[in-house]
Amino acid sequence: MVKRILAVEGLVCPFPLIEAKEAMALLQSGDELEVQFDCTQGTESIPRWAAEAGHEVTNYEQVGDATWTITIQKR
């Protein structure tokens, strides 16, 4: 099992989501992807995508002012 960290702070929507999708495509089932982002709209679009794609969100928290981290385990 691999855990990859994707730091996309500074990118605005929809780029954090696009990058997350691309990074996820290169992982194997069961691997984890941690996305660190600061685009407010990503708080809606990233978990929604993860849920709709059937991946599991193992951690999701706000770590500071306008900074979030979400860990998604590939289906």
Next chain:
Amino acid sequence: MVGMIMTGIICGGLLGFVMQRGRFCLTGGFRDMYLTKDNRMFYALLIAIAIQAVGVYIMIALGVFEYSAGSFPIIAVIIGAFIFGIGIILSGGCATGTWYRAGEGLIGSWIALVMYMLMAAMMRTGPLAMVTEKFYGVQFEDNSMASSFNVSPWVLIIPFVIIVLILVYNQLRKPQVKIPSLKPKKTGLMHILFEKRWNPFVTAILIGMIATLAWPLSSATGRIFGLGITSPSANILQFLVTGDMNFINWGVFLVLGVFLGALFGAKMSGEFRFRMPNVKTALNSATGGLLMGFGASLAGGCSIGNGLVMTAMMTWSGWTALVFMILGTWTATYFVFVRPQKKARAAHATAQLTQ
């Protein structure tokens, strides 16, 4: 004057707050219709249009104010709305979106906003005013759909409301996945206002109500219109460089309110931080801002003025602008997101073949 300042800032403040908390982004909504085949945000916009149409036409029927839809400069609306659509994809937010993201502390939105105001002012009282005038040469006299068909506006509004209800019902009936949310750190009202994820349709209902409220508030100051972003944004810059008080109107306080409302919402929910874009994002924001200012001025409104308000008034200009605005966002989405991804995938495949 004090009344105008107060009601403008309050109405704008509510709008900015609701948009910030509800993540109401029309640019993203139009983009996702194409990119992820997701119409949720578009339906949300239709809800807001329907509420406003009913609310405002009831007020007109009650004689609260009189409204005339004006003329329909078809060429200006089509070209302007299309360019506006391209601009909002580049800058990553529509005109209102740019105002509220500026309130969240995004420096890229500040850049887009300044360029947008500059271009919108140039198109009004600057060297480009003649361009606007040229395009307005071609126009239909009647902009109201109801009077074109010689029917009551309700003949259009009632079927529209029914269509929206059906679309929303079908959307809500689809199996819903549970969207993971942040662990709540707040409780009660504080949780609902400053933390909880808002359902986009609830946000849309609130925006429809605010858009309705804008009409009597604005009309009381002599400006017979609802929410509007582009003219007031240009007016701020025009006032700042001329000192001419004629540029100050209810809309100016409305847009300042959007900024303040979003700032308040973001601050209270720990979502405010000055964020510096990288060079590429900054350049896109600047270009997007210029295109947005040009397009919205030519089309006579942005995604709010045309897309939310003139549509609710059942005008040709509003609906034509909405269609071409969406086509503009799809065109830009192809060049900004879809094509680069296809290229990257092709390059990746080639790299694997040559290994």
